[in-house]
Amino acid sequence: MTRFRICPTTGLKVDPQADALIKANAVVATVALLIGGVSAIMVLLTRWQAVHLLPADWFYRLLTVHGMNMLIFFILFFEMAVLYFAGAVLLNSRVAAPKVGWAAFGLMVAGMGMIEWTMFTGQADVLFTSYVPLRATSWYYLGVILFAVGALVVTVLFFATLAVAKRERTYQGSMPLVTFGAATAAIIAVITLGHGAAIYIPTYLWSLGLMKVDPEVYRMVWWGLGHSSQQINVAAMVSVWYLLGALTVGSVVVNEKISRTAFVLYVLFISMASAHHLLVDPGFSPSWKIWNTSYAMYLAVLASMIHGFTVPAGIEMGQRLRGFTKGMFDWLRRAPWGDPGFSSLIFSIVVFGFVGGITGVTFGTEQINIIAHNTLRVPGHFHATVVSGTAMAFMGVTYYVIPLIFRKRLAFYPLARIQPYLFATGMLIFSVAMTFAGTFGVPRRHWDITFANAPFDLEFSPAVSLVMGIMGLGGILAAVGGGIYILVTVWSVFLGKPLKERTV
Amino acid sequence: MNSGMESPKGIWWKPAHRNEKLWVGIAFAWCMVLFAMMPLWHLRGGQNPSGIRGKVEPQAFMARTQEFIRAYQVGTESGIPVVEPPPGSDIYLMAMMWSWQPVLRLRKGAEYTLHLSSLDLNHGFSLAPVNLNFQVVPGYDYGLRVTPTAAGDFRIICNEFCGIGHHLMLGRVIVLDDQAPGAGAGGGGQ
Numbered sequence: 127m128t129r130f131r132i133c134p135t136t137g138l139k140v141d142p143q144a145d146a147l148i149k150a151n152a153v154v155a156t157v158a159l160l161i162g163g164v165s166a167i168m169v170l171l172t173r174w175q176a177v178h179l180l181p182a183d184w185f186y187r188l189l190t191v192h193g194m195n196m197l198i199f200f201i202l203f204f205e206m207a208v209l210y211f212a213g214a215v216l217l218n219s220r221v222a223a224p225k226v227g228w229a230a231f232g233l234m235v236a237g238m239g240m241i242e243w244t245m246f247t248g249q250a251d252v253l254f255t256s257y258v259p260l261r262a263t264s265w266y267y268l269g270v271i272l273f274a275v276g277a278l279v280v281t282v283l284f285f286a287t288l289a290v291a292k293r294e295r296t297y298q299g300s301m302p303l304v305t306f307g308a309a310t311a312a313i314i315a316v317i318t319l320g321h322g323a324a325i326y327i328p329t330y331l332w333s334l335g336l337m338k339v340d341p342e343v344y345r346m347v348w349w350g351l352g353h354s355s356q357q358i359n360v361a362a363m364v365s366v367w368y369l370l371g372a373l374t375v376g377s378v379v380v381n382e383k384i385s386r387t388a389f390v391l392y393v394l395f396i397s398m399a400s401a402h403h404l405l406v407d408p409g410f411s412p413s414w415k416i417w418n419t420s421y422a423m424y425l426a427v428l429a430s431m432i433h434g435f436t437v438p439a440g441i442e443m444g445q446r447l448r449g450f451t452k453g454m455f456d457w458l459r460r461a462p463w464g465d466p467g468f469s470s471l472i473f474s475i476v477v478f479g480f481v482g483g484i485t486g487v488t489f490g491t492e493q494i495n496i497i498a499h500n501t502l503r504v505p506g507h508f509h510a511t512v513v514s515g516t517a518m519a520f521m522g523v524t525y526y527v528i529p530l531i532f533r534k535r536l537a538f539y540p541l542a543r544i545q546p547y548l549f550a551t552g553m554l555i556f557s558v559a560m561t562f563a564g565t566f567g568v569p570r571r572h573w574d575i576t577f578a579n580a581p582f583d584l585e586f587s588p589a590v591s592l593v594m595g596i597m598g599l600g601g602i603l604a605a606v607g608g609g610i611y612i613l614v615t616v617w618s619v620f621l622g623k624p625l626k627e628r629t630v
Numbered sequence: 631m632n633s634g635m636e637s638p639k640g641i642w643w644k645p646a647h648r649n650e651k652l653w654v655g656i657a658f659a660w661c662m663v664l665f666a667m668m669p670l671w672h673l674r675g676g677q678n679p680s681g682i683r684g685k686v687e688p689q690a691f692m693a694r695t696q697e698f699i700r701a702y703q704v705g706t707e708s709g710i711p712v713v714e715p716p717p718g719s720d721i722y723l724m725a726m727m728w729s730w731q732p733v734l735r736l737r738k739g740a741e742y743t744l745h746l747s748s749l750d751l752n753h754g755f756s757l758a759p760v761n762l763n764f765q766v767v768p769g770y771d772y773g774l775r776v777t778p779t780a781a782g783d784f785r786i787i788c789n790e791f792c793g794i795g796h797h798l799m800l801g802r803v804i805v806l807d808d809q810a811p812g813a814g815a816g817g818g819g820q
Contacts, residue, residue: 500756
């Protein structure tokens with residue numbers, strides 16, 4: 127029988143195997159964040175033309191490293207931890223098969239190791255998207271496949287844990303909303319990894335010379351993976367919003383029906399709508415592009431707009447239940463702004479919605495895509511969604527994972543309190559500056575926009591130097607925030623004071 | 631009321647509060663506006679990325695482009711042929727690691743069908759300083775109907791990563807105006 131630990135704060139029964147799997151995944155996620163963060167600073171200081179730090183080959187190499195570590199390793203290892211938390215911990219259940227969890231963890235770490243090795247040795251300078259016929263060593267594609275298989279196994283294990291919890295009656299009624307949201311993320315993960323298998327297995331065989339891969343078909347199927355993986359992030363992030371609201375201010379679910387239906391809309395509509403990456407591609411008809419971008423109703427956008435209302439509404443109701451009932455905004459003014467979990471939550475909602483969401487939906491239009499495709503507007507957009515949104519929410523929840531799961535006191539608490547402010551402000555400046563630079567046509571993924579050795583000369587508007595400088599400053603501010611996060615979490619976990627515990 | 635961490639008690643499929651219903655209504659109406667805009671704009675707007683689409687082998691595209699260069703070449707610049715095709719014709723621009731060939735000299739107000747393709751990897755056609763961007767994919771012919779609306783000296787940036795020389799890949803388009811010389815915004819359109 128599993129010996130459970132009782133969490134002294136929440137009263138939940140925690141399987142020590144769930145604890146250990148969450149810890150292991152969170153630690154590797156932080157390692158990836160560190161590698162991705164250092165490469166981010168290098169890339170930033172190169173694109174900031176006044177500094178122009180790296181030579182061309184290392185710029186493209188570290189840009190590949192940055193993308194893979196942040197968007198794949200950091201995010202996915204963290205999401206694996208979220209799945210163990212939402213599945214086993216929140217349902218008071220044991221992990222269905224911990225050994226399988228460890229095997230999957232091993233596969234993911236092995237895949238990550240192969241990818242890091244091929245990237246750092248210059249055998250995979252193909253950037254995050256690795257558009258065929260740009261070729262990396264076969265080991266790179268094999269690493270991606272191993273990593274994806276590991277992630278798929280964890281997802282299946284999550285579903286198995288849900289089944290075990292149901293059968294062993296570890297909870298009553300329906301599963302909590304946070305678990306429901308995590309389950310939608312897991313379903314989207316299965317769809318995503320299906321696309322991943324459909325594209326990376328042929329590409330692996332292509333790299334061995336065993337088959338042909340059409341470049342346009344690659345782009346279409348790859349974005350079935352590349353875009354829907356971002357929808358895993360959205361669903362996981364929104365689940366973390368509900369979780370952080372509950373942990374920080376005791377927020378409530380205003381209406382379970384509305385929130386759950388919105389999650390289901392993600393599963394039904396968002397995972398497929400990846401055609402907006404192909405709006406200015408030669409291989410597709412306008413009607414194919416328009417239909418597959420919007421599915422007639424933008425119901426996935428509707429889902430995010432619903433969560434954007436229900437999460438703050440739940441926070442307000444939670445605050446009012448705690449006695450902050452004076453006037454219209456007393457609940458907001460007297461919210462725990464010094465709690466890094468709460469401030470991260472608010473910044474995540476606001477920047478994701480107002481900057482990330484609006485820019486994203488805007489370029490998802492045929493004609494506007496003509497002036498946005500592959501310019502800096504695109505990274506400007508996704509740094510507002512996946513960094514200021516998802517990563518910010520994940521950082522916020524870490525400040526609760528450390529005391530609740532690692533059972534350590536948070537080190538450098540005053541620094542942790544200002545961390546979300548630094549990170550959010552920096553990322554906001556960075557994203558907006560990138561977006562402005564993109565409107566002048568400044569390309570993304572480009573080493574030298576002065577075109578020093580090109581056959582012709584090209585000078586951008588002088589405003590471009592200014593906004594690129596602002597982007598540099600914003601990025602550095604965000605990097606300081608990210609650095610504080612890594613310092614606080616690593617120090618707390620490895621050198622922090624343990625908290626008391628109780629077992630049954 | 632329960633938090634998102636707790637199982638809801640009893641039946642939770644309950645009618646929503648009117649504020650929530652109102653918000654969902656507003657959001658849904660807005661999504662319908664978003665959806666309607668794209669096809670409407672496609673029909674009513676001046677610039678669309680649809681063009682003429684077809685498959686073409688890189689070798690065949692190179693042969694067509696070379697024939698086009700032979701027919702209309704007027705000079706050479708930085709080792710790249712300069713061509714001046716007649717208004718209304720099909721014009722070819724091939725992308726390769728790491729150049730755009732040829733240099734095009736076009737007439738303001740004339741309509742052309744611009745064929746884009748790549749001989750090797752994915753490339754990105756980005757017209758500067760106007761900021762018009764199209765994906766260039768090997769094996770695919772992207773025929774865009776374009777009408778330059780302003781005279782001037784334009785550049786083509788490659789904005790899709792194509793290897794170590796990516797940032798050197800810069801092409802040129804010159805738009806001539808018989809009446810009045812001057813630079814300004816150019817334009818494309820179908």
